[in-house]
Amino acid sequence: MNMLGIENIASYIPEARISNFDRQETFGIDAKFIEQRIGVRQIALKSNLEETSDLCVTAFSNLLQKLVLHKEEIEVLVVITQNPDTNIPHTSAIVHKKLDLPETCACFDISLGCSGYVYGLSVVLSFMSTNGFKKGLLFTADPYSKIIDPSDKGTALLFGDAATVTLLSEQPSFTPLKFTYGTSSKEYSSLLCQQGKLFMNGREIFNFAAKHIPPDVTHLLRINQKTVQDIDKFVFHQGSKYILDTISTRLKLDTQKVVFDMAEYGNTVSSSIPIILEKEITGLENRLILISGFGVGLSWSSTLLERRTLCS
Amino acid sequence: MQLTNSDVIKAVIDAEILPESEASLLKEGVKLDEQGVDSLAFYNLLLVLEERCGIHIPDNEVNQLHTMKDIIDYFNSKMAG
Structure with a gap:
């Protein structure tokens, strides 16, 4: 069996931003705190119309700008999120539908936060190896804007929305x-x-x-x-x-x-x-x-x- | 073991919270946030001292600490107990 690994990665960061410099007075912070402590000048914010699965779909569209990928080749799709579209079903199933992937493709979510991508690499590569799969998609999408209190200084200045997709295959770059x-x-x-x-x-x-x-x-x-x-x-x-x-x-x-x-x-x-x-x-x-x-x-x-x- | 002014200044330097030239000028009775040690740096300083002294400061007691003297008195009372 050939070695499995990361073939390519694409991301989607929504264009809308909220500037932390515009919120200095509200939160009692200065430019030094923004630049040198939290290190976030502005946060990315998804549209209210965009669901977690939509962020994944856009990341996938960006992946297709980089390479040719036949959907029927995808054997597993995993989404790492703790802010899914809904509690039931798993978001990976919704992404599967939106991407019109084959019924033979396995789908599951992984509930992890900031450690999720590294865990996800291990889990999905092991899953692919065990099953002899050659191509898989590992998505990350955890839009915290769904759960952040805009008046909470500790989180409102820090977290931004984004999604990524990693193509795992037998033609890895890493x-x-x-x-x-x-x-x-x-x-x-x-x-x-x-x-x-x-x-x-x-x-x-x-x-x-x-x-x-x-x-x-x-x-x-x-x-x-x-x-x-x-x-x-x-x-x-x-x-x-x-x-x-x-x-x-x-x-x-x-x-x-x-x-x-x-x-x-x-x-x-x-x-x-x-x-x-x-x-x-x-x-x-x-x-x-x-x-x-x-x-x-x-x-x-x-x-x-x-x-x-x-x-x- | 007693925590001293020098121990706190050394922790400030080791954790790269302030350069040595500024750390050595820290005043014991003045609030640290008025001397360039903001809230995140303050957490860092407490963590270094916690690790070196082997004690943990609960969140509700952190709020009582503002100056180097507060910190020294707190640690020494805990270590004496």
Whole structure:
């Protein structure tokens, strides 16, 4: 069997934006806090008419701008979301209908937040391998605008809407090495949606990321027999600029290798990593990319993505 | 073990919250947010001290801490207990 991995990625970030500079007075913040702490100048906002499945469909349309893909070849479709169109059915089934995919295509959702993309890669690639599948679609779409209280400073300035789709196939540009996973469930209530509204304990989330992610990265490198110097790019979940800076400081990383990209659209939950990967996988200088997602649960997962060449 | 002014300043420098030249000028009785340590940096400072001293500060007690002196007194009372 040929090796399965990431063939290509496309994303959809809605055009509408809300500027955080326009909300400085309302929330009692200054430009330094916007630029250097949360690191989000503006958040992306979907239309009220767009459902989660619609974001996925647009991401898929953007994928088709990049390559030729015959729908009848798609054997599995997975959507990572905790803000589905409806509780029943699973959003992947709705996306399946909107894309008019064959009845032989397997569909399921994965309920995870910011760690979802890395988990999703592992789950879907394993599923494809077990079943001998050759092409699969992994979507991320978690529009938090559905659950954010616009008056809540801790979340309204941070989260943006987006969706991505990753084509997994036997013609990969990157393949994952070993993964790590973790759950710190005693803090699960630090990021919680109740009665339709999101609540986040910023201090607890910061502490979680600062305490758990640096040792996880060290562990990931060790089990893959790599060092920090071997990594061309570090693509962490874009929680906030301060969280990324703190992780980088604790790991003593070369900040030139740590990608920060959320300033113009916000924290897009499970879409944050693939939005960046879409750009980074095209750079031939990037041969080994570390990805690490962390958040809701509180959970985390990390892996290394290695570039495939014609000979590998 | 007693937490001192120097320990807090060292934590500020190690966590890259302020450069050494500014951290060494921190005044013990003045609110930290008036000396360039905003809310997120304050959480970072507390985390570093929590890890070094092996204690956890509950959220409802964090709100009582504003100055370096508040922090030193809090940690020393917890470590003495």
